[in-house]
Amino acid sequence: MRVVLGITFLIHGVAKFQMGLGNVAGWFESIGILGFLGYVVAFIELLGGIALILGIGTRIFSALIAIVMVGAIFTSKLSLGFMGAEAAGYELDVALLAMAVVLLISGSQLLSLNNKIFGPEKAA
Template identity: 85%
Template sequence: MMKKYEWSLLILRVVLGITFLFHGVAKFQMGLGNVAGWFESIGIIGFLGYVVAFIELVGGLALILGIGTRLFSAMIAIVMLGAIFTAKLSIGFMGAETAGYELDIALLAIAVVLLISGSQLFALENKLFGSAKEKISA
């Protein structure tokens, strides 16, 4: 019997995945060298721009498909903490000329929920590796 919370986790997983897939695609479209340059301009090692773009693109797609949900949610949570503390905190919660960190907090919360609970409903990893229930009963 399927529980209601499994649908909730599916919605969170897909929304977080779509959000980060789009962010990752945008970083690749603007050029990873430009992303790295922007990271350096705010005092962060430029190489991390490549890492973040990869996490957003691959992690977003993986979440949509339901592969490595907890792992990619953890990575996204770290990216969000980094964004909040390096680029957004000084702007404020709501921001003025540019967005503050309110969306980052919401995305961080979604990532933490998925890190804690996972998301098994319609997860491709169940088809590839078997579901958690099957592993427990084996």
């Protein structure tokens, strides 16, 4: 689950960098969110994705990703409905939020760098 969530957010983070962080910030402002948060979200997605894939700071990055998902649901997706009609709804966001919460609670031990560096007791 950690690796799948990590890959998903890595790809979303890379996409934000490719479209230009200025454009991302502009879109955030267009929906009434402070533009600098676009930069914050892009870095959380990119670095959090890498960290989750490697198993570094799983609980910390899962918490940050959960916050990003709650923000996405309530600022841009909630009005579209769960399934959405004209655009994607928030169903994927809820699934990703649930994955992040599970990892926040359980941590990560299997094939994680935290486990290799600090041992199984501290990796969770």
